[in-house]
Amino acid sequence: MTSILSLSNEKIKVIAKELGLSEDELMKQSLVTFLERKLKEIKAEIYKIMNKYMISSIEDFERLYEKVKIEEKDSFEDFKRLDHLEFKKEEIDKILKELK
DSSP states (O other): OOOOOOOOHHHHHHHHHHHHHOHHHHHHHEEEHHHHHHHHHHHHHHHHHHHHHHOOOHHHHHHHHHHSSSSHHHHHHHHHHHHHHHHHHHHHHHHHHHHO
């Protein structure tokens, strides 16, 4: 399989023509597929963290800290990771809405 980095404009034109798509539509569909796959990976990571702490949101995580149900020193990395993943998920969702 050819590396995407080595795909020239000519190759993209050929692939688009073979698939009966415009170059723009081929690139758009490729990007949507990539982002949907990335979103699925992010959601799986979010699920693992939420399942570990039996929570359904980052706010639930914060409440666990407030009620001292979990120690921050033992879970802070997961908290930061979950917050970052939620941010990435929102960003990808926004991009996908624009593309569709």
